[in-house]
């Protein structure tokens with residue numbers, strides 16, 4: 352049995368071996384760099400040889416068969432329904448040698464995960480408010496269009512010239528759509544799926560993710576107390592926050608009465624930014 356599992360995993364790794372730098376995908380996209388891989392896709396930075404633009408090309412993981420292809424098709428269709436300067440623009444969808452590919456605009460810059468964990472950036476409460484308002488500007492647009500992102504985590508937010516962009520719509524759904532299952536996220540801690548309030552795609556899910564997203568930002572500035580003798584404390588005790596922001600995060604996480612939607616939170620946070628003199 353163990354031999355069979357080892358052979359199966361070897362076969363999957365062989366099928367999912369990424370395209371080499373210099374390869375041309377879809378007779379058009381010259382691979383410059385392999386950007387990384389997710390559960391269902393492999394992503395490359397490419398040059399579109401027709402006009403010289405940089406694009407991100409996401410290939411459905413061959414070892415995941417039809418399921419990965421269908422997920423990529425859905426991601427492509429959602430990107431086609433959205434038109435926002437801070438969301439990757441849909442360019443093209445094609446199939447080559449039984450693999451599906453989604454081509455979208457390439458965003459250079461650092462993910463928030465890289466900024467915090469590799470570059471050691473620290474963010475104070477006012478920075479967090481400023482960044483969350485930028486995020487909400489995009490999220491309220493996505494919600495108004497009738498979609499939810501469902502994967503708002505720090506690796507899926509990119510900063511380019513201090514401007515925030517949201518990537519990876521691989522798990523996004525129409526509001527109200529029934530979710531098949533909550534996949535286990537790889538590579539980064541995420542809240543357990545049991546804390547999700549419902550099995551239908553809804554704005555509350557994104558709001559809860561934003562609450563966790565804000566805590567990651569705020570913890571970048573946290574210095575553990577050297578006299579704490581290993582006692583576990585809640586984020587409310589560990590982080591020094593204004594009462595208003597603490598209450599907002601508690602509403603996002605469902606500890607206090609939740610917001611009716613992203614717009615209500617957006618207006619409340621904007622009012623707090625105004626009172627605190629945070630420049631937008």
Ligand SMILES: Nc1ncnc2c1ncn2[C@@H]1O[C@H](COP(=O)(O)OP(=O)(O)OP(=O)(O)O)[C@@H](O)[C@H]1O
Nearest residue numbers: 386387388389390392394407439456457458518519
């Ligand atoms: N439009 C884009 N522009 C620039 N980089 C991108 C773009 N889309 C994805 N990437 C980068 O490509 C890499 C792989 O992304 P991808 O969405 O395939 O997987 P993931 O986010 O790591 O995992 P999962 O899809 O399971 O959440 C990541 O480093 C991501 O930052």
